[in-house]
Amino acid sequence: MSYIPISQEDRQEMLALLGLNSVEELFSSIPEENRLRNLLNLPSAKSEPELLSYFEDRSKKNTFDQYVSFLGGGAYDHFIPAVVDYLSSRGEFVSPYTPYQPEVSQGTLQVIFEYQTLICQLTGLEIANASLYDGATGAAEAVLMANRVKDKKRILVASTVNPQYRQVIYTYGKNLGLEIVELPYNQSGQVEIRGLQAALNEGTAVLLCQSPNYFGVIEDIKALAEIVHERGAMLTVAISEPLSLGLLEAPGKLGADIVTGEGQSFGLPLSYGGPYLGFMACKKEFVRQLPGRIVGQTVDAEGRRGFVLTLSTREQHIRREKATSNICTNEGHCALRATIYLETLGRKGLRKMAWLNAQKAAYACEQLTSIPGVRARFGGPVFNEFVLEFPRSWEEINRKLKDRGILGGLGLKEFPGLDQCALITVTEKHSREKIDLYVRALQEVLR
Amino acid sequence: MYPENFYYSQDHEWLKVEGEEAVLGITDFAQKQLGDIIYVDLPVVGKTVEAHQTLTTVESVKSVSDVYSPVAGEVIEVNQQLIQTPELINRDPHGEGWILKLRLKDKSELNNLMRAADYEKYLEGLEH
Amino acid sequence: MINVIREPLIFEISSPGKTAFKVPVLDVPEKKELLAGLPLRADIEGFPEVSETEITRHFTRLSQTNYCVDLGIYPLGSCTMKYNPKINEKVASLPGFTQAHPLAPEELVQGNLELMKTLEKLLLEITGMDAITLQPAAGAHGELTGMMLIRAYHQAQGNPRKYVLIPDSAHGTNPSSAHLCGYTVKEIKSNERGTVSVDDLAREMNEEVAALMLTNPNTLGVFESDICQIAELVHSKGGFLYMDGANLNALAGITRPGDLKVDVMHLNLHKTFSTPHGGGGPGSGPVAVKKILEPFLPVPVIEEIGGTYYLNYDRPQTIGRVRSFYGQFLVALKALAYILSLGPEGIKEMAETAVLNSNYIRKNLEGLYELKYDTPTLHECVFSDKYQREYGVTNLDISKRLLDYGLHPPTMSFPLIVHGALMIEPTETESRRDLDLFIEAMKAIAREAKENPDLLRTAPHITYVRRLDEVQAARNPILRWEK
Structure with missing residues (x-):
């Protein structure tokens, strides 16, 4: 198959115009000895039907769909309304570049403007960017942003933040001399206040916490904000399950200075981890330190409303090494999907969907903890994920659950003392039947 | 065009000296080069600089320019008007568009700067 | 062409009580007191309420204001905007x-x-x-x-x-x-x-x-x-x-x-x-x-x-x-x-044709636009607006005028070593016809720059919006909708 619409005849005519005898002459600037003499060693070209069966065969080698899954931990299986796939697959959305020519990109630009508005409404903050790569890099960017705003190098990170986010913060931070300090959690599964107070000092730029955190527990953002602000530091809240914002008070209203997170829950399929959607919002005063693209409203030569990429002087193509971030291409199409998803569910739908998640998780937790020997590990309130402690090692239980067709949750052995625990996630896609199936399987395993 | 009583630098800053203090801005030439100014990143009062160090940055839609201090000194006042109306620099670069006031560390450094006639000659040189 | 409907923001067409999605009924016993005592939100203030028809029309109309590769050449230099196989x-x-x-x-x-x-x-x-x-x-x-x-x-x-x-x-x-x-x-x-x-x-x-x-x-x-x-x-x-x-x-x-x-x-x-x-x-x-x-x-x-x-x-x-x-x-x-799908022959043909197409454009526009560096080029070429600046026309004006011809402009003002740059990368997925459409438009614009520079300076004329005020956008940033 070829996507090259230049025929042999075209080729000859074009070469003649260029005064060349062969295509090779086009490459005369590449030293002869550096040019390949043979074709690359690649599989021979496949036709469209062959290509499709090649991928279908590999797709069938994936057998996860034979299991009922209770996996979450940063990637969530939510229902995606049909309009999201349908509208987002329009060529006019799929195949343009970044909107550098606003006059012929108003569709993309207006969508991002709506997206920024939705993110502000959800987070309770004043401004949002056009997207970042994912939740983990969003958390790292937020830490760097706080470092710039405060010009301080001490970064406090709750150990209840998704381990992958913490790893990325460390990968980014270590080359820049940031001092990253992890804070302990308490019996509720929340940031331990005394540990926080002890760790805060005059050199502290920011506390980064997650809510609901990696244990599914909702943090007391208001209390954390008061404590860190008193010491002149900022509060950044990372969110890996943003559907929770349908129900919980917006972190911005509770004192968070920056809110960042993973937008995958909003209309993006699980996709084995990507592409996902990093979102970020902050208070207006920090706008010049916000990384990534931003769309703003303006007027055209006839006074009509229009949208443009704006405040570009923060970005790498203008400020080069002094830019707020090196990000260029972001996740525009993922932001489009999130926008369609959020506008489809709307003001009432998102709240109802969040309520459904919380209720089902509560039901599942109650049923599972009614089994002797199984208990909720943490006392804090949860949204749609929770940590259970089992009478034996999770590894063994997990194996036996899998034999019964259940992917029962994520082990937590990277957390000291939690090797008998697992993180269990329940969304609106888990019918009561599926939850009850899990309960019965666990009863059998523990019998 | 260029006030007689100002001092000028090769980087297109001007200084208007008043005793031990000096008002600083960018020249009409500089503002024209930059185009519509959208933001001035004003320094904090109390900041001290050596000659040729960056004092602040001035931004247009698609460029960022450093403003250097032609002499050593301490920032004692900034033009708060520029926060809301950075376009003052475009409108009146040698007057209302002033950026900040410095307390001079060493007045003899002024001898290294150009006066209006020299600066105009310098600009002519740039245009060729 | 049909009249284009100017699509408002979704927030402006929202009205209470509408929804485009029916949330499933809860199939477990509801706990009314769940999460009581936590700071919950009573409402998502400002969030839209629209029907599925309105969602579909909204995004379809918006999509129609976008230029895209499915529509035509997208010759942004260093961006390699090639066709995306379905x-x-x-x-x-x-x-x-x-x-x-x-x-x-x-x-x-x-x-x-x-x-x-x-x-x-x-x-x-x-x-x-x-x-x-x-x-x-x-x-x-x-x-x-x-x-x-x-x-x-x-x-x-x-x-x-x-x-x-x-x-x-x-x-x-x-x-x-x-x-x-x-x-x-x-x-x-x-x-x-x-x-x-x-x-x-x-x-x-x-x-x-x-x-x-x-x-x-x-x-x-x-x-x-x-x-x-x-x-x-x-x-x-x-x-x-x-x-x-x-x-x-x-x-x-x-x-x-x-x-x-x-x-x-x-x-x-x-x-x-x-x-x-x-x-x-x-x-x-x-x-x-x-x-x-x-x-x-x-x-x-x-x-x-x-x-x-x-x-x-x-x-x-x-x-x-x-x-x-x-x-x-x-x-x-x-x-x-x-x-x-390309295989080893196809990959080679891809690079060859990308370079051929770029040189074809270069050859056809040489003389009409300045080539600051006349070194041989591969997949892209960089012209400048030097000749057109004589008439007070810049690379921005040339680019905006291309929009009136229904084409996407090249990358502008980059690389930084070429003042007034127009950086063109056609890729291998453009046909002769599409290359020629671009070349003819660029030739016409070079003529217009001499004969009617104002036409370029005020372009585009027939797009969904005209030239946008980027200074105002940056001086008084409006970055979200508010009631």
Whole structure:
């Protein structure tokens, strides 16, 4: 198959115009000895039907769909309304570049403007960017942003933040001399206040916490904000399950200075981890330190409303090494999907969907903890994920659950003392039947 | 065009000296080069600089320019008007568009700067 | 053409009580008191309420105001805006891929791991490198990852070094990525050919230089012919040669960066390998390295033993994680589908035709627009507005006028070494007819610049919106809708 619409005849005519005898002459600037003499060693070209069966065969080698899954931990299986796939697959959305020519990109630009508005409404903050790569890099960017705003190098990170986010913060931070300090959690599964107070000092730029955190527990953002602000530091809240914002008070209203997170829950399929959607919002005063693209409203030569990429002087193509971030291409199409998803569910739908998640998780937790020997590990309130402690090692239980067709949750052995625990996630896609199936399987395993 | 009583630098800053203090801005030439100014990143009062160090940055839609201090000194006042109306620099670069006031560390450094006639000659040189 | 309806913001067409989605009924006993005592929100203030019809019309109307590759040539230089094959979208939407949880046990996602490993192998063959990670989310993320690998290597030798050398023609992400990795950037001036000269480099290269970042072909479309001597010079002082692979479309099947002594490079799957740009992402920026840097690759690394694939996290010298999970998986599938559908002949024909198309445009516009550097070019060429400036017309005006012709303009004002640049990259997926449409429009505009410059200065005239006031947007930022 070829996507090259230049025929042999075209080729000859074009070469003649260029005064060349062969295509090779086009490459005369590449030293002869550096040019390949043979074709690359690649599989021979496949036709469209062959290509499709090649991928279908590999797709069938994936057998996860034979299991009922209770996996979450940063990637969530939510229902995606049909309009999201349908509208987002329009060529006019799929195949343009970044909107550098606003006059012929108003569709993309207006969508991002709506997206920024939705993110502000959800987070309770004043401004949002056009997207970042994912939740983990969003958390790292937020830490760097706080470092710039405060010009301080001490970064406090709750150990209840998704381990992958913490790893990325460390990968980014270590080359820049940031001092990253992890804070302990308490019996509720929340940031331990005394540990926080002890760790805060005059050199502290920011506390980064997650809510609901990696244990599914909702943090007391208001209390954390008061404590860190008193010491002149900022509060950044990372969110890996943003559907929770349908129900919980917006972190911005509770004192968070920056809110960042993973937008995958909003209309993006699980996709084995990507592409996902990093979102970020902050208070207006920090706008010049916000990384990534931003769309703003303006007027055209006839006074009509229009949208443009704006405040570009923060970005790498203008400020080069002094830019707020090196990000260029972001996740525009993922932001489009999130926008369609959020506008489809709307003001009432998102709240109802969040309520459904919380209720089902509560039901599942109650049923599972009614089994002797199984208990909720943490006392804090949860949204749609929770940590259970089992009478034996999770590894063994997990194996036996899998034999019964259940992917029962994520082990937590990277957390000291939690090797008998697992993180269990329940969304609106888990019918009561599926939850009850899990309960019965666990009863059998523990019998 | 260029006030007689100002001092000028090769980087297109001007200084208007008043005793031990000096008002600083960018020249009409500089503002024209930059185009519509959208933001001035004003320094904090109390900041001290050596000659040729960056004092602040001035931004247009698609460029960022450093403003250097032609002499050593301490920032004692900034033009708060520029926060809301950075376009003052475009409108009146040698007057209302002033950026900040410095307390001079060493007045003899002024001898290294150009006066209006020299600066105009310098600009002519740039245009060729 | 039908009258275009000016589509309001969704918030402006919202009215209470409407919804486009019916949330399923709760099938477990409801606990009314759940989460009581927590700060809950009574409402999502300002959130839209619209029906499904309105959603569909809203996005369909908005989509129609976009220009896109499906509509015509998109000759943005260094962006490689090629056609996005539709079968690639189809394979990437198979439920076996889209519904896979990234933390599912490895034995249940063998198909995914096999496909990623296959793409890795094919990309290594194309680049001539030794090892690769698919994780970086975009080109700039790949640059950052590559610089981190270099830093980790130097650190392991006891000194991370201080400087990274970057030519003045480089994309802004290069200095920005180096800086984000803790390096100080030193700029190398381009010579009169628009390339890096070995002598200039020799003056800057020393034992405190961690790496040279080189785009090849560079942003002028010029192949850095001295790349092997450059690499030897950099290596002689213990530095690494990083190649920005944004322009790999000119080289695939013709020469291999690995054979040109490049140590580390990123690829842009959304450029060379046809995955759609989506109006600004998702991209994908795999990073390929030589053996010496392999131990430092981000975790996890995909490995295979006897036909079984697994994720290896046990890598003591790794730089760590650079993002969540394993990369832009669906994007990787599309790139793999592209390579498999082209095959070795197709990949070569791709680069050949991309270079042919670019030279065809160059030849046809030479004389009408200034070529600051007349060095031979590969997949893109950079003109300037010098001739048109005589009539008070700039590259911006030329670009805006192209919109009136129903075409997308080239990249403007980049690279920085060409004042008033118009950087044109047609790619191989443009037909003669589409190339000629562009050429004829550019010729007509060159005439108009002389005869009626005002027509250009006030362009575009027939687009959905006219020229937009970017100064106002930046001076008084309105970044969200408010009631």
